[in-house]
Amino acid sequence: MPLTSTRTGPDWPCQVKHPGSYDWERSAVRWLRELVPARYAGYPALIRHPVLLARHAHLQVQQEIRVARTALQSARADLPRLGLPESVIEHTIKLYAAEIGQLQHIARSVRAVTTALSDGGGSGSGSR
Structure with a gap:
């Protein structure tokens, strides 16, 4: 039976890999x-339940x-007090x-994977 x-x-x-493909x-x-x-x-709970792992990854990325x-x-106010030259401060801001x-792109990727896991039954039912 072909995978969808x-x-x-x-x-x-x-x-x-794309949802529905092998592994x-x-x-x-x-x-x-x-x-x-x-x-x-x-x-183990995070590994057995990929949706739970995805939730934690989402929280982690949001915190980052x-x-x-x-x-x-805070860079413009804090970094000069550390004695850093303006060129380093500008580079750090960039x-x-x-x-x-x-990180925002990663957050969107986590949401996409979470949705696919939720839609595909990514509860860790032994399909890995």
Whole structure:
């Protein structure tokens, strides 16, 4: 019986196979585990239930976005007090802005994978 594939959009992570393809949930779990701290990635409940892992990855990425925004917003006030030259401060501000953009893309990717896991029964029923 051929496997069916769900359409994916531009936010679908290239590290994750398309939903419905062979072993796609395993690739999703592998990618999601990279987004959470190592101590969480080994918790059996998160591994057995990919949707739970996706939820935690979503929370993790949202927190990282908050941290990067705080760092960006406070950079002009805080970094000069550290004795850093203006060129380093400007580079750091650009770095934070770029990181926020990247994290927002990752957040959209996590949402896409979460939706596919939810629609495909990614509850960890032994299909990996």
